[in-house]
Amino acid sequence: MARDDEFAEFVAARYRALVRTGLLMTGDRGHAEDLAQSALIRTYLAWGRLRKPTNAEAYARRTLVRLALRARQRRWNAEIPAERVARHGAGAPAGPGHDDLVLDVRRALAALPPGQRAVLVLRYLDDQSEAQTAQLLGISVGTVKSRAARGLASLRRAGLLDREGGPHDR
Amino acid sequence: MTDDQRVRALLSRAAELPDGAEPPVGRLLGQGRRKRKLRAALSVLAVTAVAAAVAVAVPLIPALRPGRAGPPAPSGLFPAHPRPSAAGPAATQISRFRWSALPASPLGPLSQPILAWTGTKLLELGGTSRGVWEFHGAAFNPAARRWHLIPAVRGNVQFQNAVSVWTGRQLFVTNGQFARCPAPSVSCLPHAGLYDPAADRWSLTQLPQQMWGLEPMAAAWTGRDVILAAAQPNPGRLQHPGRLAVAAYDPATGHWQVITPRLPARHPARYLSMVATTGRVILWSLWDQVNTSNHAASDHAGVDVLALGSDGTWRDVTSHWPQEQNVTSPVFTGTAILVSPGQIWCGQACISPPSSFPGYFADPVTLHRTTIPAGPLGQADPAFAWTGRAIIAIDLDASIGGHDGQGPIRPDDMALWDPATGHWQRLPAPPGYPKLAAPPIWAGKQLLELTGNGNLLSFHR
Numbered sequence: 001m002a003r004d005d006e007f008a009e010f011v012a013a014r015y016r017a018l019v020r021t022g023l024l025m026t027g028d029r030g031h032a033e034d035l036a037q038s039a040l041i042r043t044y045l046a047w048g049r050l051r052k053p054t055n056a057e058a059y060a061r062r063t064l065v066r067l068a069l070r071a072r073q074r075r076w077n078a079e080i081p082a083e084r085v086a087r088h089g090a091g092a093p094a095g096p097g098h099d100d101l102v103l104d105v106r107r108a109l110a111a112l113p114p115g116q117r118a119v120l121v122l123r124y125l126d127d128q129s130e131a132q133t134a135q136l137l138g139i140s141v142g143t144v145k146s147r148a149a150r151g152l153a154s155l156r157r158a159g160l161l162d163r164e165g166g167p168h169d170r
Numbered sequence: 171m172t173d174d175q176r177v178r179a180l181l182s183r184a185a186e187l188p189d190g191a192e193p194p195v196g197r198l199l200g201q202g203r204r205k206r207k208l209r210a211a212l213s214v215l216a217v218t219a220v221a222a223a224v225a226v227a228v229p230l231i232p233a234l235r236p237g238r239a240g241p242p243a244p245s246g247l248f249p250a251h252p253r254p255s256a257a258g259p260a261a262t263q264i265s266r267f268r269w270s271a272l273p274a275s276p277l278g279p280l281s282q283p284i285l286a287w288t289g290t291k292l293l294e295l296g297g298t299s300r301g302v303w304e305f306h307g308a309a310f311n312p313a314a315r316r317w318h319l320i321p322a323v324r325g326n327v328q329f330q331n332a333v334s335v336w337t338g339r340q341l342f343v344t345n346g347q348f349a350r351c352p353a354p355s356v357s358c359l360p361h362a363g364l365y366d367p368a369a370d371r372w373s374l375t376q377l378p379q380q381m382w383g384l385e386p387m388a389a390a391w392t393g394r395d396v397i398l399a400a401a402q403p404n405p406g407r408l409q410h411p412g413r414l415a416v417a418a419y420d421p422a423t424g425h426w427q428v429i430t431p432r433l434p435a436r437h438p439a440r441y442l443s444m445v446a447t448t449g450r451v452i453l454w455s456l457w458d459q460v461n462t463s464n465h466a467a468s469d470h471a472g473v474d475v476l477a478l479g480s481d482g483t484w485r486d487v488t489s490h491w492p493q494e495q496n497v498t499s500p501v502f503t504g505t506a507i508l509v510s511p512g513q514i515w516c517g518q519a520c521i522s523p524p525s526s527f528p529g530y531f532a533d534p535v536t537l538h539r540t541t542i543p544a545g546p547l548g549q550a551d552p553a554f555a556w557t558g559r560a561i562i563a564i565d566l567d568a569s570i571g572g573h574d575g576q577g578p579i580r581p582d583d584m585a586l587w588d589p590a591t592g593h594w595q596r597l598p599a600p601p602g603y604p605k606l607a608a609p610p611i612w613a614g615k616q617l618l619e620l621t622g623n624g625n626l627l628s629f630h631r
Contacts, residue, residue, distance in 0.1 A: 007202070008195045015193030020185035029187075037198060044202030049517075105184035124174070125181040152173055161176045 007044050010056055018064055024121045025068040027110045039064035062136045069114050101163060108158045112151055119147040207282030208566055246480040247418055248449050249393035258558020261588035269600050272626040276317050277308050279623045280607055284334050286341050287613045288367050293341055296329025303330045323372045327363035335389040335396055337421055340364040342396045346386045378426045380415045388444035390451055395420050397451050401439040412438025431476050431484035445500035445507055447534035451478040454497040458517030471517030495527050501556050506531040510554040526551045545594030546585045555612045561587040564610055600627050
């Protein structure tokens with residue numbers, strides 16, 4: 001079946017990227033995988049009208065982000081235990097202070113308002129333009145700019161931008 | 171290094187995944203296929219609920235019996251007498267229903283079989299097993315608590331993504347399959363099958379040529395004729411004209427009459443919903459139009475509403491009908507058209523938002539809509555089953571975490587809405603939350619649920 005083959009190829013190519021987006025949106029690897037899979041199943045259902053891989057990619061990303069925002073509103077306990085964050089971060093490549101930095105970044109993102117977090121993740125992890133981010137979130141470009149500026153300021157206040165320019169980055 | 175570069179590097183590092191996080195391609199494909207088939211099967215739930223309502227009333231009123239007993243029928247597509255609304259247990263009675271196990275289906279574990287209630291029997295046709303579509307069927311008689319196998323249908327009648335409608339005497343089923351074969355014959359031209367439970371046999375009718383190559387999307391029973399609507403959903407070109415064909419089939423004479431309505435200019439049909447009310451058939455045609463200029467495309471979409479009258483002519487009754495909503499599983503209750511919660515429609519090429527719309531009642535004459543408030547399953551876009559006097563909402567596939575003191579929602583969860591009081595209440599889910607093979611069927615006095623492993627459950631008094 002052409003549809004299933006195309007979809008399987010799409011999943012193989014994009015699954016990890018979606019989980020990465022979900023991970024920063026939620027701070028939880030398991031939840032991120034759930035979101036990515038939910039978004040991909042919806043993409044499968046819409047496959048006939050998406051037609052192009054670029055449409056499918058945009059659809060999957062948009063669905064995942066909106067599911068993440070909705071899920072946050074619905075979950076009765078959205079707090080991410082620190083040890084779970086640390087455990088999920090443990091699989092990442094190690095380096096001096098790497099786990100600490102990963103943990104601190106995820107904590108800092110979790111502390112941001114969901115809208116700011118979504119803008120940062122889409123702009124700086126998924127490399128979406130301001131216009132694309134605005135379209136994905138259904139907000140204006142001006143709102144994207146202001147949320148990005150506030151989000152960056154929060155990361156800077158937490159000292160994370162300075163740490164990224166330090167020894168771990170070399 | 172700029173702040174932008176630093177934050178990119180930071181987020182990229184924080185999102186690193188360990189090796190071995192392989193994409194679950196097979197599982198996603200399986201879930202996607204199941205969900206797609208469940209959506210298709212929703213239309214079966216809708217037509218079966220109408221059939222159940224008719225079946226309850228038909229034995230009581232000789233003039234409405236199939237075969238046109240009673241006064242001579244008019245020459246139109248509708249019977250001389252309108253169908254009455256069916257009675258059913260009161261919501262207070264349903265709230266005290268309980269679950270019991272009935273004998274398991276002899277067909278074993280299946281996904282997405284066609285289920286239909288005839289008034290006395292549950293019919294199970296086709297379904298997939300390990301990705302292969304089956305051709306067999308079985309019938310269950312709740313009074314005798316017995317299953318029996320039904321004969322295989324011959325000819326080119328397949329059950330995959332089929333539409334079906336109970337006519338009061340036969341189950342009409344077709345998927346418009348056009349098989350390849352060297353010369354036109356019964357084995358390759360598209361057919362509909364009609365299964366008669368009383369005679370335990372199938373008969374065939376060839377679809378009219380205007381429907382060849384189209385996908386049947388909706389079927390309705392007027393009391394005299396099956397109205398079948400077919401369209402070309404995914405033509406592969408954005409600006410394809412999108413053919414539509416509608417035909418009426420009279421089971422008594424075996425004759426087809428093509429009655430395709432004229433759609434507004436530049437409104438090609440993509441998806442169709444249909445319901446038969448008293449003396450009218452309402453057809454919803456979801457259309458879209460893609461305009462391309464300077465390498466950019468814009469999608470313009472909407473919904474046309476057409477009414478087929480008893481004189482066999484169509485009228486455009488779109489008026490102020492919402493242009494951005496699918497019409498999910500419309501069911502005629504006898505006094506109103508009940509539509510289940512569903513998804514936004516914004517065109518084939520449009521990336522629709524994940525939001526949805528609530529269920530509603532529509533007046534069959536004016537099409538004025540009355541929204542049904544979201545209940546305990548509101549966020550899950552549940553399927554509505556009309557019981558004659560109440561709505562049972564069933565979550566078919568959504569899992570949602572709890573919040574604000576409310577518990578989580580999971581597939582199989584059910585709720586009851588009492589139109590008399592306007593109140594929702596939770597109903598008990600089937601024990602063990604089994605995976606559903608198909609949407610449950612309201613069978614006059616009980617809700618029948620076939621599970622993916624072939625077990626049959628009853629929610630009853």
